Amino acid sequence: MRGEFLPFAAPLLGDEEIDEVVHCLRSGWLTTGRKTKQFEQEFCEFVGAKHALAVNSCTAALHLALEAVGVGPADEVITTPMTFTATAAVIEHLGARPVFADCDAATLNIDPAAIERQITPRTKAILPVHFAGQACDMNAIGALARAHELPVIEDAAHALPTLHRGRKVGATSELTCFSFYATKNVTTGEGGMVVTDREDLAERMRLMHLHGMSRDAWKRYTQNGSWSYEILAPGFKYNLTDIAAAIGIQQLKKAHAFHRRRLAIADRYDAGLADVPGVTLPRVADREGHAWHLYVIQLDPARLAIDRAAFVDRLIARNIGVSVHFIPLHVHPYYRDRYGLRPDDYPNAWAAYERIVSLPIYAKMTDDDVRHVIEAVRDVAREARR
Numbered sequence: 001m002r003g004e005f006l007p008f009a010a011p012l013l014g015d016e017e018i019d020e021v022v023h024c025l026r027s028g029w030l031t032t033g034r035k036t037k038q039f040e041q042e043f044c045e046f047v048g049a050k051h052a053l054a055v056n057s058c059t060a061a062l063h064l065a066l067e068a069v070g071v072g073p074a075d076e077v078i079t080t081p082m083t084f085t086a087t088a089a090v091i092e093h094l095g096a097r098p099v100f101a102d103c104d105a106a107t108l109n110i111d112p113a114a115i116e117r118q119i120t121p122r123t124k125a126i127l128p129v130h131f132a133g134q135a136c137d138m139n140a141i142g143a144l145a146r147a148h149e150l151p152v153i154e155d156a157a158h159a160l161p162t163l164h165r166g167r168k169v170g171a172t173s174e175l176t177c178f179s180f181y182a183t184k185n186v187t188t189g190e191g192g193m194v195v196t197d198r199e200d201l202a203e204r205m206r207l208m209h210l211h212g213m214s215r216d217a218w219k220r221y222t223q224n225g226s227w228s229y230e231i232l233a234p235g236f237k238y239n240l241t242d243i244a245a246a247i248g249i250q251q252l253k254k255a256h257a258f259h260r261r262r263l264a265i266a267d268r269y270d271a272g273l274a275d276v277p278g279v280t281l282p283r284v285a286d287r288e289g290h291a292w293h294l295y296v297i298q299l300d301p302a303r304l305a306i307d308r309a310a311f312v313d314r315l316i317a318r319n320i321g322v323s324v325h326f327i328p329l330h331v332h333p334y335y336r337d338r339y340g341l342r343p344d345d346y347p348n349a350w351a352a353y354e355r356i357v358s359l360p361i362y363a364k365m366t367d368d369d370v371r372h373v374i375e376a377v378r379d380v381a382r383e384a385r386r
């Protein structure tokens, strides 16, 4: 058995990030400034978008994106229950209602047919989440959005880099939101980015992300800046610091190398776990186009004598950090009680919840780490065989 606990996730940081942060600190400019601008420009090039706005979380990015398309009280936004609360909480922040559409049982991505069933005259936007880093069916979702004249806001917290039929996620819808949280494929500690090709949306979000102050207010403490500004709206405080952007600039340069490592780990898991009774591996259409932020197996209760919770406990007892993505939103007390939802209202998300386990997958893992995970999953499944 593995001697030391393997964390479920960990960032991979090198001297490049440290040097860039030190450079930022020595410059004396800590908050939003040149490094943030550079990070935004390089991110635009990376995903092939016209405008990028760096913010302090993906949650902030989602909030700004929904505000920019005009989501407000009494509106509905269609999203998946198979996500993190941030995706739906920002809809609530705007006084609107998150309307869930069930996920596909195999990919756990939102099902376009389920979206269609939820569209009403109050629907204001569609908010798909690229679960685990695998692209949703954006052709079908885009067609629905066009037919009903709805904007699409993509939650790409897991999806860097992700391809949808050869096109980078970030260049496919009105708005796409990324996360640089500490465990994400590219990190700034905390951080996010929202990208768009539309000038009007970019301008609105730039205004709202920093107090609703007139343009370039961040320069007001420099010689080129001016003390004078105007408040055009009651904005938020969502700007990214240059310290965080410094980390992001160097992380982004490594994004493809990180991705190759994640893909290699996924390949090893596939090979090492393919024949394990009671364990179903992720269903993936395009292996290389998948960001592999998560590697989620599904357990078959008919073939295992223990439930998902016990399976997780036994892996942790073997020093393997694992997790569950996600506890579907509709069973959390807030959403359940507010909207009177029952587990079976979203049968695929609910059934998946009782079966899913996320295995560790990150660039810092060694081949031995990967081998230990495979051995542990095989052992636990063998011991639990019916």
Ligand SMILES: Cc1ncc(COP(=O)(O)O)c(C=O)c1O
Binding pocket: 056, 057, 058, 059, 060, 083, 084, 086, 087, 129, 155, 157, 158, 178, 179, 180, 181, 191, 192
């Ligand atoms: C699907 C999804 N959306 C949004 C978020 C929020 O990201 P952040 O922590 O950068 O606000 C997360 C975070 O884990 C997530 O998994």
